[in-house]
Amino acid sequence: MVILTIGLVSLAELLAVSLRMQQLGRNETQAVRLTTDKLDQLNSLNFDTALTIQIGGSLTANVANHFDTDVPGYTRRWLVEAGPDGNANLRQITIRVIPTNTDARVNSSFEMISIIRRI
Numbered sequence: 001m002v003i004l005t006i007g008l009v010s011l012a013e014l015l016a017v018s019l020r021m022q023q024l025g026r027n028e029t030q031a032v033r034l035t036t037d038k039l040d041q042l043n044s045l046n047f048d049t050a051l052t053i054q055i056g057g058s059l060t061a062n063v064a065n066h067f068d069t070d071v072p073g074y075t076r077r078w079l080v081e082a083g084p085d086g087n088a089n090l091r092q093i094t095i096r097v098i099p100t101n102t103d104a105r106v107n108s109s110f111e112m113i114s115i116i117r118r119i
Contacts, residue, residue: 059094077098
């Protein structure tokens, strides 16, 4: 009976760990999707007229035209910098997705850096 109890407790622990890992993986996938969606949106904008693609922004604070909270539970912030070598046809974009849920089961922020070019 003791051996069976120890085996069942071990299986319950393994089940809890696997559920936690599955949830973390789902949250990470959501963050990647949100980041690529924003990058695609920014890539389609005009450098000269769209405020959201103008150089500026912050990854640590909400700056007008450089953050959104469109998806419940997440804040997206982006930093737009001049392209490599000061090329006016390029922009370096850093996008950070931050979970607003303070639940310990949620991953930390996710960040992606990319270069986009003028359309």
